Amino acid sequence: MNHKKIKFHTVIIIIVTLLILLITLFPYYYLIIQSFLPWDMVDKSFIPTKVTLDSYTYLLNRGGSSNPFMWIRALLNSFIVAFPTAVVSIAVGLMTGYAATNMQYKGKSAIHSSLLFQMFFPVIILLVPRYMIVKPLANHYSGMILPLIISVWGIFMYINYFKTVPKSVFEAAKIDGASDFKILRKIALPSTKSISIIVFLSVFMTRWNELMWDMLIAPNINVQTLNVMISTQFNQNSNIPGPMYAASILLTMPIIILFLCFSKYFKEGINFMLK
Secondary structure (H helix, E strand, O other): OOOOOOOHHHHHHHHHHHHHHHHHHHHHHHHHHHHHOOHHHOOOOOOOOOOOOHHHHHHHOOOOOOOOOHHHHHHHHHHHHHHHHHHHHHHHHHHHHHHHHHOOOOOHHHHHHHHHHHHOOOHHHHHHHHHHHHHHHOOOHHHHHHHHOOOHHHHHHHHHHHHHOOHHHHHHHHHOOOOHHHHHHHHHHHHOHHHHHHHHHHHHHHHHOOOHHHHHHOOOOOOOOHHHHHHHHOOOOOOOOHHHHHHHHHHHHHHHHHHHHOHHHHHHHHHHHOO
16 A cells, blocks of 8 residues: 655645644634633633623623613614625626726726726725715715725726626627616626625625724714724723623624625635636
8 A cells, every 4th residue: 555755845834834724713713712701701711611691691782881782783783884885886896897898988998097096096095085075974874885885896806707708798689679777687797696796795894894984984873883883892891801702703793604605606706806
């Protein structure tokens, strides 16, 4: 029976890879464990000897606030702003990508250049002018959604996809009397399922994790998202960090669930990006 010898450098690569993986995953392990520990053991143990749901029960009740269900409301607020932002981003990206590759109009190259420029433009420097423009919508969901509905990265995903589709497909549909809107709805959207899902997940995660803009435009506690709530309440509840870990778990779970539900399409989208 022949046994292949494993080379020394292969062993080193495996060890280094496992070490990097361990370092990467350990914060998640720590987060999960601390959220289930009794409050007097939080941040004092890596291996649980006792498990409790006190931190989660605390959040499901008043969570240390006079506002009932403050944390649950913050979680719902995150959904309220993240979901429509991602959906509208798909619509904008789909229409823009189709128009950029299958329609002729003046200023087409200038628009392409401006989109490309925005991909390398520091978003942070737009924070103040964006706030001054959207200020009338402060403490309202629309002020949290509208400035973030355009994903330049998502637009380029659709542009690159439509470049791979033979123009004869859309031309044949037009000969049969289909309008551009009908082509988008009946042909383009179904054929871009994998791309649309990866754009949705990307925009949803980006919007879900948004912190600075939400803190600036929506300081009112009634419209605060969960990540803002965690950030603003951490110092106030630093003597009981268990609920903060539990809130972080609540913030992470929707992303994990979405990824698991759409992992097949996510992988297909990634494969398309790597072609």
